[in-house]
Amino acid sequence: MSEENRKKLVHELEKKAIKLRIMTLEMMRDSEASGHYGGSMSVMDILTTLYFGGIMRVSPVNPKWEERDRFILSKGHACAALCPVLAEKGFFSPDILPTFNKLDSPFGMHPDMNKILGCDMSTGSLGHGTPIAAGMAMAGKYLKKxxxxxxxxxxxxxAEGSTWEAIEIISHFKLDNLCATIDRNKYSLDGPTEGPGILGERGIEGTMTLEPIGKKLEIFGWHVIECDGHNFDQLLDAYEEAARVKGKPTMVIAHTVKGKEISFIEDKYEWHYGQFNSEQYRMALEELNNKLKQLEQKSV
Ligand SMILES: Cc1ncc(C[n+]2csc(CCOP(=O)(O)OP(=O)(O)O)c2C)c(N)n1
Known part of the structure; x- marks a missing residue:
């Protein structure tokens, strides 16, 4: 791709990712659902790159196409980000998004592969996506797909043990057809991932320390790429590089900000899960719409 076309693509992705964040918020506002704001906003640029950056081959007119690339949102609690992405890609009409998390809706708080077109795996219980991805990648190799x-x-x-078991298996079988991404927003549900790891009065305080995660993965036999998970040039480079790597799987460690693009929730784990009131929706949507306007005025 020429440098000029690449710049245009990056600009399109920047706009698309803001539009998708707006769709997520409007969906949650209109369905009156509570939800996972922080992790849905941090992962949006990653999803936008995969689905709209020419990385994944999927077919909205034929969602179960045998040759399609498979996608698993292992952090299933970010379903509020995935649903607008799949709608925008054309798997279903965005008109049904406001049913989010209602009875009889295809869209729950976590994705259901039997209800959402374009969704390859039901997730939500953390730690299962990577083992399942291992199986899909092994099947692909075995069937010569x-x-x-x-x-x-x-x-x-x-921190889930099943993830590490899968990390080991994936490199053991040299599954170079598998590319994992860690949405490295540095916060978990109730605090930073790099917790103090001390025994306090209430028991163990802090979550499981992750660093040096890149080195750990390299020792496990993975090709590791670290990038800014909100920089589309870097994200595109990362996934293009991953597709060229032979003989080992790739892990993209995408450094992100929890709550990205909504300033009053950025880096605030308190907004991992919650429910905006109408004033908070107004403020967040105003901020996003202003950002979109600025991007639309930018000449590339
Ligand atoms: C097995 C399992 N245990 C607990 C939970 C509850 N839970 C939902 S999200 C979450 C952690 C959120 O932090 P992180 O995994 O870093 O997600 P992100 O910051 O990207 O939203 C937990 C413990 C779960 N979904 N699955």
């Missing part, structure tokens, strides 16, 4: 498998994890999720 050239699809790739993409899985997106949250950083707090990496």
């Amino acid at each position: 050239d699809y790739r498998v993409y899985v997106v994890l949250s950083d707090g999720e990496v």
Whole structure:
């Protein structure tokens, strides 16, 4: 791709990711659902790159197409980000998004592969996406298919033992058709991932320390790429590089900000889960719409 076209693509992705954040917020506002704001906003640029940056091959007119790349949102609590992405991609009409988390809706707080077109795996219980991705990648190799498998994890999720078992298996079987991403927003549900790890009065305080995660993964036999998870040039480079790597799987450690683009929740784990009131929706949507306007006025 020429430098000029690449710049245009990055600009399109920047706009798309803001539009998708607006769709997420409007969906949650209109369905009156509570939800996972922080992790949905941090992962949005990663999802936008995979679905709209020419990285994943999927077919909205034929969601179960055998040759499609597989996608697993292992951090299933960010379903509020995935639903607008799949709607925007054309798997279903955005008109049904406001049913989010209502009885009889295809969209729950966590994704259901039997209800959401374009969703390859039901997730929500953390720690299962990577083992399932391992199986999909093994099947692809065994059946001599050239699809790739993409899985997106949250950083707090990496503490799950099943994830490490899968990390070992994936490199053991040299599953170079698998690319995982850690949404490295540095916060889990109730605090930073790099917790003090001390025994306090209430028991163990802090969550499981992750660092040095890149080195750990390299020792486990993975190709590791670290990038700014809100920089589309870097994200595109990372996924393009991953597709060229032979003989080992790739982990993209995407450094992100929990709550990205909504200033009053950025880096605030208190907004991992919650429910905005109408004034908070107004403020957040105003901020996002202003950002979108600025991007639309920017000449590339
Ligand atoms: C097995 C399991 N245990 C607990 C939970 C409850 N839970 C939901 S999200 C979350 C952690 C959130 O932090 P992180 O994994 O870093 O997600 P992100 O910051 O990307 O939203 C937890 C413990 C769960 N979904 N699954």
